[in-house]
Amino acid sequence: METYLTIKEAAELKGCSTQYLQRAALNGAIEAKKELNDKNRPQYLIPLSALDTKLQLKYQKSHGLELSEQQKTDGTQSKTIEELNEQQRNQVNTWLLIIENWQSYRNQYKGSKAEADKAYIALVSEKYPDIKITYDILQRKYNAIRKGDKVALADGRGYTRKGASSIPATVWDAFLYYYLDERQYPVKKCYEYTKLWTREEQPHLLEQIPSYATFCRHIENDITEGLKTLGRYGEKAFKDRYAPYIKRLYDNMESNEWWIADNHTFDVMTTDGKTTHRLYLTAFMDARSGILTGIYVTNNPSSQATLIALRKGIMEYGIPANIYVDNGREFLTFDVGGLGHRQKKSTKDKFTPPPVFERLGIKMTNAIVRNAKAKIIERRFLDLKNSISRLFETFTGGNVLEKPESLKTILKSGRIPNDIDFTKQIEMIVKYYFNRDVYNGAVAKDKGKPKQQVYEENLLHKRVAEESELNLMLMRSSKAQTVGRRGVHLTVSGQRIDYFSKELLDMQGKKVYYRYDPDNIGEIRIYDLEDRYLMTVPADNTAICEYGASKEEVSAAMHKVKEYESIVKKSLKAKKALVLGKHTALDLVLREVERNKEISITPANPVITIQRADESLPEAVGGSTRANVDIDRMIHSAERRKKQKG
Secondary structure (H helix, E strand, O other): OOOEEEHHHHHHHHOOOHHHHHHHHHHOOOOOEEEEOOOOOEEEEEEHHHOOHHHHHHHHHHOOOOOOHHHHHHHHHOOOHHHOOHHHHHHHHHHHHHHHHHHHHHHHOOOOHHHHHHHHHHHHHHHOOOOOOOHHHHHHHHHHHHOOOHHHHOOOOOOOOOOOOOOOHHHHHHHHHHHOOOOOOOHHHHHHHHHHHHHHHOHHHHHHOOOHHHHHHHHHHHOOHHHHHHHHHOHHHHHHHHOOOOOOOHHHOOOOOEEEEEEEEOOEOEEOOOOEEOOEEEEEEEOOOOOEEEEEEEOOOOHHHHHHHHHHHHHHHOEOOEEEEOOOOOOOOOOOOOOHHHOOHHHOOOOOOOOHHHHOOOEEEEOOOOOHHHOHHHHHHHHHHHHOHHHOOOEOOOOOOOOOOOHHHHHHHOOOOEHHHHHHHHHHHHHHHHOOOEOOOOOHHHOOOEHHHHHHHOOOEEEEOOHHHHHHHOOEEOOOEEOEOOEEEEEEOOEEEEEOOHHHHOOOOOEEEEEEEOOEEEEEEEEOOOOOEEEEEEEOHHHHHHHOOOHHHHHHHHHHHHOOOOOOOOOHHHHHHHHOOOOOHHHHHHHHHHHHHHOOOOOOOOEEEEOOOOOOOOOOOOOOOOOOOOHHHHHHHHHHHHHHHO
16 A cells, blocks of 8 residues: 655655645656645645655654565665765756756746757756756656656766776866866867877876867766856856855745845836836845835936935845845946956956945845846736736836736826826835735745734844944945046046045055045045045035036936926826725725824844944035035036037
């Protein structure tokens, strides 16, 4: 009679997560039968025979069951995952992922299974060029998983290193010297260089050099992916690629331990009174709870928008320990998060100031390129679209199929929300509606709770900073400059603003860098290349007024000005609808926002840690020496130049 185990029992026996086993059963990666439990809910049961021999023996021994002679023999001959070497365990994990994704790809593919297999093999072969992948191999690995024989996924079932001694040790070391180089020589060239080296240094070994195929086999079997990445792509790529995924042990994760940053285009048409467009959201999400901590609605994603959103998040929720970002330029800016993988070899030894994340004590991790599992926030943005963007009449949909037929009529009627009102509504909806929505993440015990409550309950440590010091740490930085006769300069809108003082001119010929606040470019803070503060230097005020500010700075200034203006009047039709008691979904959500404002969530009692800047603000900052920058004049000058160029 067959013995069946629950998902939980099988997971404990295998030493894996219940989520993994549930997925494997659902995708058919492991044999299982589906039935209703005593609560009339579907559950999977896994036959003991579907597990490998070692696990069957373990279960039978733990339950006092008698073993057959065949089982005893099998038990002495079988190996477990723990007995494999690191290389083989990595191979097992890779194949488990490949097979799991294969089954999912097949199920979602609209064409035939044969077409799906062909397309999938092409995709996976591009991602894993060093692994031979055919339909027969996929099927063989799939069958091994179904039988519970994960060990069969490792290359070299006999656990021998074929040809291990066929390459002389010194020759193999020479090959690695060329192969594990960031110049990324092709394997054939490394093979060629190795033979040339041997001819020069060890000629007696020349005849012992095996074929090119042997070296390729050794690369696959003897060089781990981690070592390969470190040697050929550098330390930064190694850290980024092999850092723990955010999708890891959520149960042990604290609030503010990981924030995930990304940008989202609203599927809503808005207007600034002149043009109709779609705005962007720069957002930081707490990975543990799913709440959006810092948000900023902007015309265009930028590094400055990133810092504004980060500042807002820190002011309300504290400083995160880690930030997980994609590979956008707005995050990988030299003075914000650092260049990451975008850093060129030619700039590695050049001076770069400490980026903002580093000053705040935040560790930045880059998403792996083309790794969908790392893009957690993108799935949360889908929730954002469904729960927020659809509220507005001018919802455009995410694609042609989602685009409402009534959109064209609504746009012609002029019932378009203005940017200012839209921004204010988004901020309130995120705080009092989206963040109060029910948690539906990976931690089962928290399902059904408001996300804000999940955040508070798991906030054990909180780092904070005084606003003045936070502003100091969020300042933008320049690259190294040599002090000239006109001091140093900042280039905005293609024009140059000089910053000079007698004290700075005394440093002519020396290299420095400066930090500045984009909201106040009337002065800058000068530092030496050892990051020591030297002085605060004012700008040529005339030059600022004449040249204007950068696009980012002008846009931010315009945003502030527009907050005090009433651009678009309320629609008469909308007023009538309210009178008649017809409430739109947006109206209902905004009313829920007002109700939620009155409901307070008991804050957590975390251990508070003060994040301090590594320097103090001098008296010059905020004092009488601060240059008075006329923002309105800057904007007027910028617009005048634009018209003149046109």
